[in-house]
Amino acid sequence: MRLKEALGVLSKASPYAVSTIRKGKQPDEYKYKEYLYVEPEIATDFERKLVESNDNTILFLCGSSGDGKSEVLTRLCNKLEFQNIVFHLDATHGKTQHGTAVDSLNELFDTQKKQQCKLAVGINIGMFQKFIKFGSERHRDIKNMFTQFLKNRHEKGFQCGNAVFYDFETYPRLDFTKGRVESEFVARFLQALTSECDENPFHSLYIYEKKVESQLAFNFQLLREKDFQNALIYLFGVIRLYNEQFLVPRLFVDFIYQLLTAENKQGLIGNLFTHLDNQISEKIVLHDPLSKSNEVLDSFFLEYVTDSLSHETIKSINYLTKLAGCELENVNIARLAWVMNKEISQKFPNSKLVNLFPERSSVTYLDLYQRLVKNKFDHNDEDYLVELFEKNILESILNYINRKVPAELNGFVISRELNDFVICNKLEVELDLEYLEEKIFFSPDLLEIKFIVNQDVELFLNLDIKVFTLIQNIKNGYLPNRSLHNEFTKLDEFIRELINATSKTKEIRVFDKQGSDNLIAEAKKGRRGYTVSGSIF
Incomplete structure (x- = not known):
């Protein structure tokens, strides 16, 4: 198997994009998906509550499409200690061809009330309003609990009656509280994907690609750079604040797949600011550092086209070109210099590429929020x-x-x-x-x-x-x-x-x-x- 095929488990077109209960021996590529799984804090808290709660408790795992509700519930459902718990992985769809999701929930709550069993439900936020409006009056008590939850969504593990609600929104994957954008989820995922160790099944495939000097190997190697990872996290934060684009795991892993594997003569940096078939990519291109001109940037472009760059600037360009694994156009030299600014500043302090772009408003805004x-x-x-x-x-x-x-x-x-x-x-x-x-x-x-x-x-x-x-x-x-x-x-x-x-x-x-x-x-x-x-x- 080649690296691109293994990375295919990240694609939105992969059969592993949505988790379902799988039995029997799994295909070889399943190990790549399993290795990259980053257990979220909400999964730990939800599992603890499953253990602690009484019979007749209904536990709701709430979020948006692609948040990972099915992934969390599938893993819990497969554990022996939870075989006495009823799991309903997805309350967005009806059970039958002609039945609605609301019909399925009505039946599910009927069964739960009759059997007094412990029930775990994965549910999209929009379904709460839908059930409040269209759900059966015999479940008015549950409707009232849904209403109370929507009024208290900011509270982790909100409890009302015999229901407990765990909402992915109260477990943000992006942290803005330290005056910068951080993401433990993204950092752990990229560290696992690019780590140089035998436990990483992608590493041996990368080594082969490196031997044949494929562009994918250079893309993979650049993604390993801490500055590049930090730039991605920063951009995820920017599109979250400016464009209300949440860091949804399903979208994120598909973005990483396309970022690495999409063919582009300008390599990884070319893909980063090219419109890929992904919602995250669509928003990132709106924040291309080149979208706003400035005097320092214009000066660099002028010196570049007139062959009047300093010796240290040329050395820094050669360094970035080697990192990218391809000849870069001047615009992508500037973009990669923005991504790798910290390292360029340390290695080539007198390069024209240092601090090509002024500090953005987002930095001051995050300092305010901090x-x-x-x-x-x-x-x-x-x-x-x-x-x-x-x-x-x-x-x-x-x-x-x-x-x-x-x-x-x-x-x-x-x-x-x-x-x-x-x-x-x-x-x-x-x-x-x-x-x-x-x-x-x-x-x-x-x-x-x-x-x-x-x-x-x-x-x-x-x-x-x-x-x-x-x-x-x-x-x-x-x-x-x-x-x-x-x-x-x-x-x-x-x-x-x-x-x-x-x-x-x-x-x-x-x-x-x-x-x-x-x-x-x-x-x-x-x-x-x-x-x-x-x-x-």
Whole structure:
């Protein structure tokens, strides 16, 4: 067997893509699938609960398609100590040709209630809502438990009545809490796949490919590099935050299969930023480091085409070419330099390839999230948050709102326009640090940031990485447009709420949008009423 055939067990077209109960002797390729299995923490917890729970308990293993529910339940079902437990591997499909999944669940719960047996069910999240709506009224108790679970999905091992729910979403495969993207699941899988040991059945096949100098051998070797693995994990995190693409095991292993085996004259790095037949790949190409130009990158391309690269830069290019196992085009030299930046920086510190790309907004966003998930802020955290939100984010938003007036509107915000004039309300905004310290942030998907406006009005910014990036771009002079849809809508909503929060201000100013002396009038409210100065005429 050649390496590509063995890697075929990872393909979505493989008969092993979905686990079923298999009996008897398995084909030779089954050993490759078994070797690569990474037992998730949820499987350990679910098994422990199977042992501890009483008879008449229903245990639900919940998740999305491809999460690995069938894999976990199949392995448990095959264990001798669980032969007295009823397993229902997939509650998404009906048992009969004309029956529905809801019909099958109705029958399953009928049997469970009659026999008072312990039941383990693999179920997609969408089936809960479907059963709540269409399930039989004789199972109203189970419907109510489903409703309670959906309200408490953030709780690991949520219990309600005689039901226990283990949800893959509470066992994330990507960790954003350390200021960077980490994944024990991906790291363990790639380490197993590429390890140089006799226990790894792929290793001997790789050795043969290396002898015949196949491109697959070079791809496999590059995937072994820690920097490449870290770049993959980072990209998985980016597409999770920007594109809501979850790291589903079935999609992930198929992506690795295509990444390694798809024919490409530019090798592994060419495949990484080429549109493969895989949802993860489709999202990754949207975050090609070359999608945004910069002065350093343009300078490298110019020196490359004019043959004016330094000796150390040429050495670094030769190093990357050797790693890739093929002659690389200049664009893929740049991409691979981005992936291998840490190693290039150490081996060739004066190369033009070092730090070709600026730090992305995602890095700052993850640094923010790392601080928000702390139980208690220290002084550095407080200073960082105040600087970021009050001096950076809010200042950028106010400059955007007030852009129609040439004058500095320090402490004021445009609330409305009247022909050639703008009316501005007094604005004082403070970040509510106490609220942020007490709030529990379950994920970086959406961060609810609280401000206090003019000392008494509460204001919330629903911040995600897209809105965060948009605000950073505004700071750099970019004017957003409605083609950005979701993030523009969220920012626009916050701007409206910010202006509304100043509606009861005690001080307003009127500015001329065109005149050289912009301040026309000012009104302040005191104990004896308003004091007005200046004149519109």
